Amino acid sequence: xxxxxxxxxxxxxxxxxxxxxxxxxxxxxxxxxxxxxxxxxxxxxxxxxxxxxxxxxxxxxxxxxxxxxxxxxxxxxxxxxxxxxxxxxxxxxxxxxxxxxxxxxxxxxxxxxxxxxxxxxxxxxxxxxxxxxxxxxxxxxxxxxxxxxxxxxxxxxxxxxxxxxxxxxxxxxxxxxxxxxxxxxxxxxxxxxxxxxxxxxxxxxxxxxxxxxxxxxxxxxxxxxxxxxxxxxxxxxxxxxxxxxxxxxxxxxxxxxxxxxxxxxxxxxxxxxxxxxxxxxxxxxxxxxxxxxxxxxxxxxxxxxxxxxxxxxxxxxxxxxxxxxxxxxxxxxxxxxxxxxxxxxx
Amino acid sequence: xxxxxxxxxxxxxxxxxxxxxxxxxxxxxxxxxxxxxxxxxxxxxxxxxxxxxxxxxxxxxxxxxxxxxxxxxxxxxxxxxxxxxxxxxxxxxxxxxxxxxxxxxxxxxxxxxxxxxxxxx
Numbered sequence: 214x215x216x217x218x219x220x221x222x223x224x225x226x227x228x229x230x231x232x233x234x235x236x237x238x239x240x241x242x243x244x245x246x247x248x249x250x251x252x253x254x255x256x257x258x259x260x261x262x263x264x265x266x267x268x269x270x271x272x273x274x275x276x277x278x279x280x281x282x283x284x285x286x287x288x289x290x291x292x293x294x295x296x297x298x299x300x301x302x303x304x305x306x307x308x309x310x311x312x313x314x315x316x317x318x319x320x321x322x323x324x325x326x327x328x329x330x331x332x333x334x335x336x337x338x339x340x341x342x343x344x345x346x347x348x349x350x351x352x353x354x355x356x357x358x359x360x361x362x363x364x365x366x367x368x369x370x371x372x373x374x375x376x377x378x379x380x381x382x383x384x385x386x387x388x389x390x391x392x393x394x395x396x397x398x399x400x401x402x403x404x405x406x407x408x409x410x411x412x413x414x415x416x417x418x419x420x421x422x423x424x425x426x427x428x429x430x431x432x433x434x435x436x437x438x439x440x441x442x443x444x445x446x447x448x449x450x451x452x453x454x455x456x457x458x459x460x461x462x463x464x465x466x467x468x469x470x471x472x473x474x475x476x477x478x479x480x481x482x483x484x485x486x487x488x489x490x491x492x493x494x495x496x497x498x499x500x501x502x503x504x505x506x507x508x509x510x511x512x513x514x515x516x517x518x519x520x521x522x523x524x525x526x527x528x529x530x531x532x533x534x535x536x537x538x539x540x541x542x543x544x545x546x547x548x549x550x551x552x553x554x555x556x557x558x559x
Numbered sequence: 560x561x562x563x564x565x566x567x568x569x570x571x572x573x574x575x576x577x578x579x580x581x582x583x584x585x586x587x588x589x590x591x592x593x594x595x596x597x598x599x600x601x602x603x604x605x606x607x608x609x610x611x612x613x614x615x616x617x618x619x620x621x622x623x624x625x626x627x628x629x630x631x632x633x634x635x636x637x638x639x640x641x642x643x644x645x646x647x648x649x650x651x652x653x654x655x656x657x658x659x660x661x662x663x664x665x666x667x668x669x670x671x672x673x674x675x676x677x678x679x680x
Contacts, residue, residue, distance in 0.1 A: 224570055228577075274581075277589045282598040283607075294578055301574035305567045324570060327563040332637070354600050369626040376633040384640040449601055454585030458578060530678075533622065537668075537677045541629070545665050548636075549658070556647050556654050 223324055231304050235464035236266045238514060245518040276453035284450065285351040292348025293451065293458035299340040300462035303469045306330030308392050310506050311482050311490070313499025322503060323392055331389040334473065335376060338428065341466070342368045345437065348459070349447035360446025363529065364437035367427060370536040371434075375424035377544035381417045381551040382410065382477050391473075395481030399488070407485035410478035413554065416547045418478045420540055425470045427536070430463060432521040436529055471513035475506065482506040621676040632664050 240255070240263060247254025255262035280289060307330075310322030327333065342365060349361020386394045394410075402408040411418050427434040438446035448459045475481060482502035489505075490498050527535070600607055639657065646653040671677065 220566055220569075224566065224573060228570070228573055274585050275588045276585070277591065278586050279593075279597060281600050282595075283600050294575075294582075297578050298571070298574055301578065302567075302571045305570040325563040325566040327567065333567065352600075355602070366622055369630075370622055373626060373629045373633065376630065380633060380636055380640050383637065384643050387641060387644040389641055444601070444603075453589055454581050457585075458581065533677055537622070537625075538672055541668060542665065545661050545668070548661055552643065552654055552657050555644055556651065 219318070219320055220324075223320070223322075227304060227309060227324055228301070230309075231465055231468055232301070232461075234468050234514070235461060236270070238464045238467065238518075239266050239269065239460070241514070242518050242521070245515070246522050249519070249522040270457070273454050273457040278453045278455070281352065281354070281450050283353040285353060288347045288351025289450075290351075290455075292344050292351055292447075293455040293462075294344070295347060296341050296344025297458040297462040297465075299337045299344075300465045300469075303334060303337050303466070304472065306333050306391060307469060307472045307476060308395055308481060308506070309472070310499060310503035311395075312502075314495035320499075321392070322499065326390060326392045329389045330391050331379070331383065334391075334469075335379065338375075339368070339372055341462070344459075344462075345447045348451070352447070352450035354450050356443040356445070356449045357447050359443050360437045360449070363443075364430065364447060367430075367434065367436060367532060367536075370533060371424045371427035371540070374420050374536065374540035374544045375428060377541065377548060378417045378421040378424060379477075381414060381544070381547050382421075384548070384551050384555060385410070385413055391476050395476055395483070398480040399483050401486070407480060407483070409480040409483075409485075414478060414547075414551065416543065416550070418474075420544050420547060421477070422474065423535075423540060425474065426517075426520070427532070429466045429470055429517075431467070431517060433524045433527050434532060435526060436532060439526060467514065467517050468510070471510045471517070472506075474513050475509040479509050621671075625671055625676065628667070629664070632660075636660065 243265070244254040244262065255265040258264040258268045280286065305324045306327060308321075308323035308326075312319055312321045314320070345364045345368075346361045349357040349359075349364070352358070382394070383389065386397045388394060388397070398407075398409050400408045402412050406412045426432075430437055436446075438448065443449075448456055451459060482505050484505055489501050493501055602608075636657070639653075643653060643657075
């Protein structure tokens, strides 16, 4: 077992890393928008505008913290905290690489490899709805309340297909530990395909992906903050760092969801057909597994940006109809197929 | 001996600490010049007609009830799913148990859709 020193270093490292990537994502999103819409995007602060997130951060820190007179003081203050806390903490059980050996000590590249890591993700993922609802209600603003109500119905509706898609993955791998799931995806499947979850769970992957976009409040499911209808939804009244926590928490959520997609369906740190641990030294292997994992996550981060600037927003009844009439029946059918598959391969 | 849960608690503690620090620094760095006009509720610049927290007709309230049922059922299948591969060695019994469970769930969902529980009007 690892000592406290290593655990604290790991916590600080991965915590800072997720927030750094989330910060960079705000820049990538705006540059990506520029790329897709054939314009420049932010390009003043530093080369290619790379210091834009820093400038935004300084601006948010030095803004006046306005609390509306009519707002419920406690709930208004509690909203952003309750939203950001689960968002920032969800990565604790997701791996970010295999393991690295330093000075004879084996360090696994994951903060906490608990046996029920999966349940932790599901539990803490559904906590963020409280932040949105309480913030929206506490603002005492019509737009905020409408945004809060929309997001309640949407988040709980898409949690069911999300949970059912995860259930099929648990059924396939037979474990709740995300690290064991990554190990289960080594080698080849049917003799020529990489042994990744996507080839055994194609339907589950699509369901998980769609539900993940809805859970992260991203386009085409960004109805809680649809700017053309309800101004900014639940964070209309928020300013300064309280708003910053809402915006920032969303990007951290995107990073965690991308890492989950990679861990469950895209072989985590495993490369297809190549076993890196055979010909790389222990330190190089650790770094390589971290890099491979991160490159896969980076693709899905880019996909979030890509979809945002490509797809139009749904109408509200379309969102609910898609969730209940398509995704949940499909998720239940996917569960059947997976059970059959496991039955035949057991 | 650490089971890993202490680490998660530390992680949560760090998140809470940084969030509170961010809010605290922001409160210290920002100016504080409250004015009555500044603190009014935002409504596109016009005077407030009635308070925001009035009674709303909540569409889709049945969805919340359905969510409770379906989420509970999902949670009930989790322990079964994690042991499924081991139990599948004993034959098809476990498959039919899952089949009946999920089929009842699916029938309930179809019933709810037919009863127009998730329609706008």
